[in-house]
Amino acid sequence: MDLTQFEVKGVPPTVYYIPNFITNDEEAFLLKNIYSVPKPKWTCLSNRRLQDYGGIPHEKGMIPEKIPTWLQTYMHKVDNLHIFNDKKSNQVLINEYLPGQGIMPHSDGPLFYPTIATITCGSHTVLEFMENDEKRVNVCNILLKRCSLVIIKEDMYFKYLHSISEREVDNIGSCSNITPADELELKRSTRVSVTIRNVPKVLKIKFW
Template identity: 35%
Template sequence: MVRFAWRDGAKIEDGDEAHRRLQYWGGQVAEKTNVLVSEPLPQFLVEYPALVQRIAATGAFANSKHGKPNHCLVNEYEPGQGIMPHNDGSAYFPAVATLSLGSAILLDIFEYQDESTPTTPAFSILQEPRSLLITHGSAYQQYLHGIAARDLDTAEDLNKVINRDMLTNPELRTALHLQRDRRLSMTFRDVERVAPRLF
């Protein structure tokens, strides 16, 4: 899957202030209107390995307008890069499925209190390579998520991980530190408002 991420001819844009590379698959959401100007999803997402159908089969998008994701945002994180605590906004049905490829990563979860950025995570989720994390409902709407900009997670950072007993890699379960490497994040969402196609 990683080899498809930056395929020839794909749109590559600098992300936020950290200059992460990102791509939009399925179109782009207009910032002012929250409407998706849609494009077809790449065939490898809908045919083999049919990721969209597999994600829809979890039931997380059963109550969304389209019943499945219609948009995928791909972010590349190099060691030392992160993203500030944020929520995904009102353009999307309140569910997101995140496929994590490459390096393991700590996703920090923050309680949303006001517009100020919280400084200490309430807890963290360790996302293993090739893992799928689905966030929906109150977990999607009432918490912020972010990734600290560092290339090494220490024992103190790992102490906040709440899913150690669910990890499949025994080395990660007992790790005292986590050295980061390149990671790709594929976030699947359903943008409920879609502009009609003109042709």
């Protein structure tokens, strides 16, 4: 796949946005498996809950954990885009956002290869990018539709923060990747994000 055709224009380098990266059946398959895990697999935070696969990134090195086959399928699909150059994905973070939930401005930081890929399931959201200073001036907004894949790298990874606002309805008129056919006001439902990454520093011990 030639990623250049999916580059979002008019924003700092670089964001690729691939609509319909997975099918509706694949989305249902992913959600079924995500919600079938034992309850202790979820980590509950104040504004969302999450699951980690592959290990917990750490500055001293990630202790690798076996990743279930159902998730490896989509890691391989992302790896086929060669976004990590000669590396393969080895860690996945799954977040669940109920309507009205979001995430504060942040960067993914130096523990990861500086490229992140996120599949969106269940509902759209708007990913907001801003300057990494006290003023937090908005740089751009990216609409993430169901079944899409967004890839963030270069300045958009290193230089800017990204966040999701806590609201139930999005006015997407300011998004850089909308099409003329898009409705400008979208109501959120429960969204599950599947973020696929590479952790370069991995310890040699294993839990399987």
